[in-house]
Amino acid sequence: MNVARKIISEHLVDGEMTPGTPIGLKIDQTLTQDATGTMVMLELEAMQLDRVRTEVSVQYVDHNLIQQDHKNPDDHLFLQSACERFGIHYSRAGNGISHAVHMEHFGKPGTTLAGSDSHSPAAGALGMVAIGSGGLDVALAAAGEPLRIKMPEVWGVELTGELPPWTSAKDIILEMLRRHDVDGGVGRIIEYYGPGLDGLSAMDRHVIANMGAELGATTTVFPADEEVRRFLTSMGREGDFTEIVADEGASYDHHESIDLSAIVPLIAEPVSPGNVRPVSEVAGKPISQAYVGSSANPGYRDFAICAEIVRAAGERANTAVSFDINPSSRQVLANLINDGHLLSLVTAGARIHQAGCNGCIGMGQAPATDTISLRTTPRNFPGRSGTMEDMVHLCSPETATASALTGVITDPRDLADKYGISFPQVTDPETPIIDKENLLAPVPKEEALQVKLRKGPNIASIPDFDGVPDAMDLEVMLVVGDDVSTDEISPAGSRVLPFRSNIPKISEFTYDIVDETYHVRAAEARDDGRGHAIVGGTNYGQGSSREHAALAPRYLGLRAVLAKDYARIHWQNLVNFGVLPLEFTSDEDKDAINSGDVLELRDLHATLAGGGDVAVRNATQGTEFRMSHRLSERQVDVLLAGGVINVMKERLGGSGEPVATDQVAPGREDGPGDR
16 A cells, blocks of 8 residues: 555544545544634534543644734633643744644654644655644544545655755645646645655655645645654654555556656746746846745755855845745744854844744735735735735745845856855754743643633634525625635735634625625625525635635525535535535536526425435526535535534533633624624
């Protein structure tokens, strides 16, 4: 077997490893971050869970670090109290990005992980099956339930050769995106193998595994080989190593090869990670920002190479450029200070930010209007940076640094002629500083049961939802195109994410990037007792795992989405909160629907239970068509019940008594309570 199937077979609770069929996986670890974790904790509260039942669960605070008012620090206190209550490790604000810190301290070969962040597959760099999921699925996994997905195909990618100077792991994953675009990995696990791995460190592999999410892949897996052993040993965790490699002659459902020696510096132009070209083809365009860091380039090497480039060049960043350095973890920052690399960056004019997600998620560092920002982040969806008219390009640390020095997009290979420097050789410290001080361990169960959840005025309980009715008349409130992302449905950034634990408030921002009237129109229809539908194209809901993109529209009265197909996580999130996801059987049916049309759906209960196509009548146009669905029997039960929480509350209720809370001044203007 290949590595992916070995790990899955050892964690298979039900189902068979036949691609496309439903399976349930035992989950060993869960990962949550604060932009999604607040909802996970509220979901655990709603289920009345006594204590998590995983081997390791960790809550990170890495997204909402800007404390411009009470909302973010209040949520940090809530998360810490919830971790104490439910038996979860807590990584404090400023300790670093979840994926990087998890790899340093918790990742373990051969285990499974469910993370409420779409880049959780980064842990696959250590030989794990790590799957990004909606928060409710992660809450269920933390409660001991299997993670339910459809068995993916396994796509083997053989790496041969060795990367040339001035290229790095980011260029490898950009090459994959150049070949296959943002939906090339849908329904697949990508497994890398071959002699080319010998030149890739564990953190290099993290870069590739992280951005497998941009291909739409379920996850990415690397073997747990001697390089993984070396990494774990350097982290003081050699005892966590288990060798897991593919059997000789292992087969794959799909296969591809990449000759690393042929890789060139690449860049993804706006507004998609799949819009990739060689840097040499766009060189010379002026830039205003060069940004290094994020979960997509979190390793010590990713920052040290920048420091060595500016030191060797003997130059400061161009005065027209903001050179932003975003350390991925406090531990990485400590080692950069210890080795002198931070001094090189500071004296070169770099701006040093706290360890966290920061500008990647639109929390500060927004670029100027109509100027190019080069970023080592994983995504460049429109407006994600915090600037609506942004021009974000994705690239390697080498390309970002070269361009920071020159003030224009620069192929880093040109630095050899411009400054007379050779490609710096950077290796990880043999004995790095290990920092665990800001990781708080769970408290004993007896003590945990006495903990009260600390709810500030901006935290509202999850609304109650009813099940899918047998008949619905739905106004089409919005018609959108292909590749709509969760950033467009429920935006990120400092104006929105502070309300992540307040569904009534965050719903006011739903789809405002696409249509600022949607929220008002949907809320008015809901208050009149009318539900609505949204019509979409292919890959609907790509991008972040944030369940707010399903939960907030549902709060506004969304009852069904009609799309050509869906991104995996968002499709499951819709089901989890009782929104019916249907799929067009022909493009003509989708194209014929207009905003404002009223769609009639009848006999839904029997039709869904029987697995048949759903009949839809467009009452406005007097036409009829049929739509398919891919719902399992369990998912139909969830929809009819109004969502997973309604199904699971009794089953997972622990003592059956509500979790104690310490609610502070509910109902303030900036934090309305339940509706």
